[in-house]
Amino acid sequence: MAMWQGAMDNRGFQQGSFSSFQNSSSDEDLMDIPATAMDFSMRDDVPPLDREVGEDKSYNGGGIGYSNRIMDFLEEPIPGVGTYDDFNTIDWVREKSRDRDRHREITNKSKESTWALIHSVSDAFSGWLLMLLIGLLSGSLAGLIDISAHWMTDLKEGICTGGFWFNHEHCCWNSDHVTFEERDKCPEWNSWSQLIISTDEGAFAYIVNYFMYVLWALLFAFLAVSLVKVFAPYACGSGIPEIKTILSGFIIRGYLGKWTLVIKTITLVLAVSSGLSLGKEGPLVHVACCCGNILCHCFNKYRKNEAKRREVLSAAAAAGVSVAFGAPIGGVLFSLEEVSYYFPLKTLWRSFFAALVAAFTLRSINPFGNSRLVLFYVEFHTPWHLFELVPFILLGIFGGLWGALFIRTNIAWCRKRKTTQLGKYPVIEVLVVTAITAILAFPNEYTRMSTSELISELFNDCGLLDSSKLCDYENRFNTSKGGELPDRPAGVGVYSAMWQLALTLILKIVITIFTFGMKIPSGLFIPSMAVGAIAGRLLGVGMEQLAYYHQEWTIFNSWCSQGADCITPGLYAMVGAAACLGGVTRMTVSLVVIMFELTGGLEYIVPLMAAAMTSKWVADALGREGIYDAHIRLNGYPFLEAKEEFAHKTLAMDVMKPRRNDPLLTVLTQDSMTVEDVETIISETTYSGFPVVVSRESQRLVGFVLRRDLIISIENARKKQDGVVSTSIIYFTEHSPPLPPYTPPTLKLRNILDLSPFTVTDLTPMEIVVDIFRKLGLRQCLVTHNGRLLGIITKKDVLKHIAQMANQDPDSILFN
């Protein structure tokens, strides 16, 4: 309490500034958002600042020469300088140069003593050790999630009396009472009707099962949303749009924290088990990135440097996808293509290592009992024919159409959730959607089973001894070789399965639109793959029957002889799944690699690529962005899209601030302002940084100083340095300016000044400016005219300009 009173004693400045801080934040336009979490004493991720006192001297702001630090050696580094506010963009250049300085210092010191040498070697290896730990932790968590989700999903149907921890499959695993006709039933597994009314037959038993199914689904969903709401609100949603933004340089404190990790893991299990139409791949990426972020705190090199940390997060994202799909290479490519912003080559090798360790850890936990990583690993190798490219391209078109439709409707629904009353009742929304899903899902066996099982069954090529309804073909052939089965006419089971699958398709298409984006962890890889797999299988079975009954048509008889296995519906399901997934996420290389790692068949690359390309073209023709970019735009994150070209002919002076009628640019002079002047400027404006010029008349640029650093330094000086008062002069030069005698002591703030700010001239085309922002990761860029400082362009200005040029709403960019 006393320290606050002490602050209040520092005259009206504090009180005056306090009210302006109520509704001010970093940049000018940030005032539009009322107080986004700015109180950074609450930030868990920022190391409590008192720990930094007396730390390594090299963390003293950025852009300073090595020689300067010898002078600063005498000054203590001020805690907090060089860190960032929440919901702000980092300065990539500063972070990278800090890391280089640190590395240089360690290398130079390593020649002095053995201990320093060991230190430098361990510093080099710390990256690899960190990757190993991330892989181990992600793999273990993924194993936990998989096993728990499997168990809880089956909990809706019954319980195992031979050990409650077994799910249906494992309960009957050891049973000797499984018959050939009914391969799913065994006496150890009791459905709820068997436990409650001791019978499994009859209408009443059906109703009891139905009721228990819906009840369990609602219970799981309610637990999930309450846990999210009470403990970690950041754990909802997929996580990939936010991680994309974080990796491009944005800071969201707490998004990758411990509580978010725990809650996301547990609620993901609950959400998947409740039967909702969502997947766990996106949230697994979030979980893996949380692991990465938490483990970064063990290593100094990564804890203090935001740019290095993002390299680790890219690798962690690769590990996340790798455990989700059992596809290490696909995971690395997904991280490269979809999630990361800057992906140096060194990160490629490390990501691969992390992904491999994660996949290996998951395999050794062995959640599926068959030493495979993913539930739907298929191994057929039947060849496909060139003519089949036609239906594959049809599937691609379907995938593209569905992708565009889904994105548009989902974004419209999410916007409704964001702006209208619907958003005020998240718990009720989750419960209603779960109730609808459960009630509609129970009657149809294909919607009752979990989506992963459905996909697995659809990908499966029917053998002679498969007992599922989808494989109910009439075996009219007379050879009994155990090899390939010829095409067979469909039996009754197949026809009824087709009807049920068609209904499943419609239900899944509709319900996923409302499910993705709710306040529980939700992914969308599995639902999209399910939609595509159903469509593919329907088409495949249709083609197969067509080929069987119309052997004589020219399109078939050239390559399909009587009694041969021409068409594999399982392959069509795979291609359909790839097409739909590509249509929604607009993945290209990573999608094909993930799909062929899932199947193990290199022969299917061409159909997969054909379908993926077609679906991407169709979807791009209908809508520019993938689902993740669309969500980024919906939330207004400051994400500068790296893949698009800026094709307009505007100049830097059209975008820079101040505009023509605005007041002049607020600058600080290098040695003629007092502490009071600076504090007034800080309190009156909301800019996140100020250029420093030689003098107001000349406007010649010296450097750039950040608001946060100024505030921290001035506060620190008032507390710690003797004699610093409001009329003390602040100087940014090497030596104090000549002053008359009897003036109060001066305050030197050169160590927080960035001496190498980026500048462009006012006539620079915006194409080049946008390119500079993208490639260097700048946050702001100064504009000069004939060598004199004219204005400033921030990243937010660039984003608004791009939005304006694309006829979108420039006010939707919320953050800087």
Place this chain on the structure above:
Amino acid sequence: FHSLILLLSDAAKNFEDVRCKYICPPYKENSGHIYNKNIFQKECDCLHVVEPMPVQGPDVEAYCLLCECKYKERSSVTIKVTIIISLSILGLLLQYMVYLTLVEPTPKRRLFGHSQLIQSDDDIGDHQPFANEHHVLARSRSRANVLSKVEYAQQRWKLQVQEQRKSVFDRHVVLS
């Protein structure tokens, strides 16, 4: 030495966790049957598993060719441990949630001093850099008592979560 390791690892696997399964279709007058046996992979072949053999003599080979063999392994201990771990974590979280929402309904009673000067609830978490600096730079005031440190951390965490909740649920600024 190598075979000793193999032997040991085989023995270490729970006997009940390996299973060889033969699915045999209907053949002549025999109906379809499933044969299971808990044996290791080296012994997983038709003659060891399909007992009693329903057909005689030359039919045995034809019958065996029709059957489909699956060898499966699992670790029931892993499953049991994992489920118990997740259920206990879930249980702990639920208990804590009940405690937070029902037992401790006034989370803001013992906040830091400066927050009492905030005019209204909405202003918690506003940008208060100077306030924060006072708090941060004058850490020497923090009490050394472990219990109070835990409570302090808990209060800090609660404010954080409240901030997050506001951003996500109320203002729909993030994660809409």
